Amino acid sequence: MEKVTSADGTTIAYDRLGSGQPLILVGGALCDRHALRPLADELASDFDVVTYDRRGRGDSGDTAPYAVQREVEDLAALLSALGGTAALYGHSSGAGLAAIAASTGLPFTRVVLHEPPYGPDDAETSDDGEQVLELSREGRNQEAVELFLMMAGVPQPEAVEVAAAPGVAELAPTLAYEFAVMGHGIDRGSTPVALLRAIKQDTLVVAGTASAPFMVDAAHRIVAILPAARYAELPDQRHVVPPELLAPVITAFLGGSSLRR
Incomplete structure (x- = not known):
């Protein structure tokens, strides 16, 4: 590194x-x-x-x-x-x-x-993005990741599995950065x-x-x-x-x- x-x-x-x-x-x-x-x-x-x-x-x-x-x-x-x-x-x-x-x-x-x-x-216009950010602000990071992935077209069972993987949920606060980039x-x-x-x-x-x-x-x-x-x-x-x-x-x-x- x-x-x-x-x-x-x-x-x-x-x-x-x-x-x-x-x-x-x-x-x-x-x-x-x-x-x-x-x-x-x-x-x-x-x-x-x-x-x-x-x-x-x-x-x-x-x-x-x-x-x-x-x-x-x-x-x-x-x-x-x-x-x-x-x-x-x-x-x-x-x-x-x-x-x-x-x-x-x-x-x-x-x-x-x-x-x-x-x-x-x-x-x-959808409010899903704001829901993702609100979940993250509340510390509900795994739920935030699940919703974000489903917004991106990932089927719910796969989204749940990915969100539960080690280390993934802790990156939820950076989802706000992704919304800023794409907007x-x-x-x-x-x-x-x-x-x-x-x-x-x-x-x-x-x-x-x-x-x-x-x-x-x-x-x-x-x-x-x-x-x-x-x-x-x-x-x-x-x-x-x-x-x-x-x-x-x-x-x-x-x-x-x-x-x-």
Whole structure:
């Protein structure tokens, strides 16, 4: 484990393995740096891969009050540690954070957005998100995690099982960060159109055909909005893809292979 210090003084813990061009992996909700380690292992033969604990998780610190910009500054600190440039992969709400960071002009070489969970632009307003936050504020962390996962399309029995896994419920307070990330830059609807249009890097948008329909729909909307985007469809795959299937798609794109839009 290594550490960098972000602009506000928060310590960010990360692991680094492999060799080649630098690549930062950004995890989504309820994930620490270990969650993406199997994917990092698959990519390490081609890339200098970094997995890190987003603030408030694992061995990283946290500084109140939270702001999405602080997470962008965390990525900037990692970029500096890697020599100034890197490719960027984000999964789920981590893809939402990756999109925000790329839109700010940080020197990422290429970007991979794997199912950022933007809801339908015509969806009716729901108070489920506020219920999740209220449960967390009351210390009912396991219930908060269960509700959050069901909002994301996870069947209730699976959501209950995941929420009961060791260490998961204690990450419930960081769910507020995920809502802030996914709501960042949205003027209307559920898709941050202006933010996405500011991403100038070549970008790969990835979705599995067996994922929740709203995530697949979001991926297609993003491809239509981004200035330089390609789409990669993963047949029969859900939101979490086996790393041995996902890594070749990432490697092909970052290596410059041509993919059908």
